[in-house]
Amino acid sequence: MEHQAIAASLSASACCCSCSLPFHWCCSSILKACGRGEEWIFVRFRDHHYFRGDDILHISFEELHQLYHMDALDKSIISSFCLLQMSELQRIQDTSVGFIDPYIVFKTDIIAKEQWVSEAQKNIMMFFMKQHDKTTILFSYNFEFHWILIVIDLNSSRLVILNSLRKERALYQDMIDIIQGVWKEFIRQHRKDCKAPLNVVEIPWCLR
The missing domain is CATH 3.30.310.130 (Ubiquitin-related)
Known part of the structure; x- marks a missing residue:
């Protein structure tokens, strides 16, 4: 599936359901990124997160499309979710x-x-x-x-x-x-x- 179609599907899905504002913003951002010919979201992390130097996770729009439609859950998304949990633990000083x-x-x-x-x-x-x-x-x-x-x-x-x-x-x-x-x-x-x-x-x- 072309990345433009993926973004359009996400955006249309968001408009047809009572989603939160952050999700609408995310879909809108993906649609704009696809308009620029982009196909990925980049998640930067530091060495102290996963102990392999400063690096970048690549999350494709297709993986987000599959996640939204509950078709699959890629390891890049789970890895990013772990980073989010690390941030929350740091916030509460745990x-x-x-x-x-x-x-x-x-x-x-x-x-x-x-x-x-x-x-x-x-x-x-x-x-x-x-x-x-x-x-x-x-x-x-x-x-x-x-x-x-x-x-x-x-x-x-x-x-x-x-x-x-x-x-x-x-x-x-x-x-x-x-x-x-x-x-x-x-x-x-x-x-x-x-x-x-x-x-x-x-x-x-x-x-x-």
Whole structure:
């Protein structure tokens, strides 16, 4: 779908429903951007957010179109939402919560499984080490077009999984195994007050 048509669809949808003013403003801004031939929204973040230097997230108008029509939820949007939550936590001066970037750690079949496991282990360890002083680390994880929230409670050595569609654990067991392996090495080096393995708690009744 051409980006002009996407923006026009968003704008028309906003006019046909009782949306808030910010959403109307967003659609209007997208329509104007498309008129200039633009196709993306750029979200700038700093090294202290995701620990990979100052960088930019690229969110395409097509992904926003799919989000509005509840067709799909791209990792770039979830990553941006995490940045928004970081900003809110900073506003209320809450330094106890950390995040794993879902744009970096996600399920993919593009590369060999062994390579995916190795990269996931390396990245999760980096996020653990950079945030070893947190009490909670939040990790939005996508597999088979479904998002779950993995909550790592460092102080109680718990791994809580919020799974709204009640997907079978076997579908994301590989990620649990990766986190457990990384956790064991992490606490050996940085958090000797914690225990291994993590106690896994599944909560299937979160809001859909």
